[in-house]
Amino acid sequence: MSVTAASGFRAAGVAAGLKSTGALDVALIVNDGPLSAAAGVFTVNRAKANPVLWSEQALQTGSARAVILNSGGANCFTGAFGFQTTHQTAERVAEHLQIGAIDVQVCSTGLIGTGDETFRQGVLAGVDAAAAALVASDAAGLRAAQAIMTTDSVAKQAVATGTGFRVGGMAKGAGMLAPGLATMLVVITTDAVAESEVLDRALRAATRVTFDRLDSDGCMSTNDTVLLLASGASGASADEAELTAAVTAVCDDLAEQLQLDAEGASHxxxxxxxxxxxxxxxxxxxxxxxxxxxxxxxxxxxxxxxxxxxxxxxxxxxxxxxxxxxxxxxxxxxxxxxxxxxxxxxxxxxxxxxxxxxxxxxxxxxxxxxxxxxxxxxxxxxxxxxx
Incomplete structure (x- = not known):
């Protein structure tokens, strides 16, 4: 079970033609609430991809209702066109969900320096298809995890349980794994009742001892993003220490899976x-x-x-x-x-x-x-x- 393990979340993974193989390449995670608290950590690489620039600004509200992710193109060093693509992607998700674009986090992964109108239209078509395919099921969570894979050989998912609440997560990453933070694309969900300030402290405490200590090849990506969203759907007000422990457990599990899938590794x-x-x-x-x-x-x-x-x-x-x-x-x-x-x-x-x-x-x-x-x-x- 993955990001849909926590109640209040739906997911989808679809193929939009961004990958020449025809594999899944667009994922959408939606927080149906009642809460929309969120926190995130991003790459500290000065060369930031357009989705990171957008998401860092949008997340200053402490709220997020959806995360849209694509593989097959990093949308980095693509100029004004690339940022417009990110903005349009968030707006298209917002239209489907009837929310504000600022409540949409955007993530991309793939080759740097590529992006044209075909890529943009593929991403937007993927948004349409993913919005129509949203389901709160294990299968949907798995498809979302598969859709963000690039050189990954397997989808990466993890779950932890607290007192009356759950934490689920998915990740992608097999190369360019070095602390930044973060080290890859990760979406973590919880149905605990928690404010964004609590989520921020829990996430930073967790990533400090997990993703920040995964150093596969010393190369820091331009797109690294780790997000934590809380729906509050369980009705359980989580003790901060217990929530931090559960988030840390999910991050540690995912970090180990990332290590085990590192490109070409034999040890x-x-x-x-x-x-x-x-x-x-x-x-x-x-x-x-x-x-x-x-x-x-x-x-x-x-x-x-x-x-x-x-x-x-x-x-x-x-x-x-x-x-x-x-x-x-x-x-x-x-x-x-x-x-x-x-x-x-x-x-x-x-x-x-x-x-x-x-x-x-x-x-x-x-x-x-x-x-x-x-x-x-x-x-x-x-x-x-x-x-």
Whole structure:
């Protein structure tokens, strides 16, 4: 179950011809209320796509009744024409639902720098078809999740339950996964009774420890958007801590699914930093390893090269003594106090799941970053993306 798991929401996924394959490419999520509270986080890339520029402004009201999403075109660096397309898309959704265009969030994903009248008319036709297909069902939620896929191999959905309320979500993303925030297109729904300020705090707390710690390839997209909508249809006034926990659970589930579907990956790597002086230090150290192409290439080759870990963390400004650090690969401590420990051949890196442990002995803070290895398939997929 996905975005329709929470009561008060309908969804649709249709094929509008934006993809040459004829696959589903336009999704619509509608909040039937009674509430329309909403919050969002967006890419901090200075190069923002037109839908992000629109949605950031529209969401300042703290309200959203619908989210329209298309795959097959990012609508980024398409000039005034592109922003007009976004505006017209929101207006077309608003006409069907008899709401204001400002209550419509717009999301796009696909190739940057492409967009013409054919694309615009395809998106608008997709809006018409999706509005006619809206249903509050698991099947409709799945179709919506499938419609936002680009290089994804599977649709990504998640659900969590609280006291009298539910939280559902869908996501797309398989490449350009790096914190911005966010890291992809995500729509999260809840039928809890909550104000937009509460949703904003819950979403930011959740994304900080989930999507913001997924660093697949260090590349930040222009279209990244994570939205949280509340219908209030359950009638349950959610405790903020419990709502935050449920939203975090959905975000964490989706983040893991995104990691597992990373383009061309053969290893799903968790880099856990322990005994750091601060949580920020732990994140900085873990991210330095996640962004080391030398480390990622070694993992692809099943080589437990712990020297590349130490070389990466030595570039940070985190507080620690590099000659007091321990490093483990899948539970085998290969480095103790900056010197060799167990033999490398004791480490088995053939399983897909890979855990790297780094003990800094500088404090009691901990944090983990999710990443993946660098493979031939990743290079091939991204060299042929526009063809």
């Amino acid at each position: 799903d790597i968790t880099i856990e930093v322990r005994s750091a002086a601060t949580e920020d230090d732990a994140v900085t150290v873990a991210r330095s390893v996640a962004r080391s192409n030398l480390f990622k290439a070694a993992i692809f080759g099943n080589d437990p090269n712990w020297g590349r870990v130490l070389a990466a963390i030595g570039t940070t400004d985190a507080v620690f003594d590099p000659y007091a650090v321990d490093v483990t690969f899948n539970g085998v401590r290969l480095c103790h106090a900056g010197t060799p420990d167990r033999p490398r051949d004791e480490v088995d890196l053939t399983p897909r799941a890979t855990h790297i442990g780094i003990d800094l002995f500088a404090g009691d803070a901990t944090a983990s970053i999710r990443t993946n290895d660098l493979t031939h398939d990743y290079v091939h997929e991204n060299s042929a993306y526009a063809s």
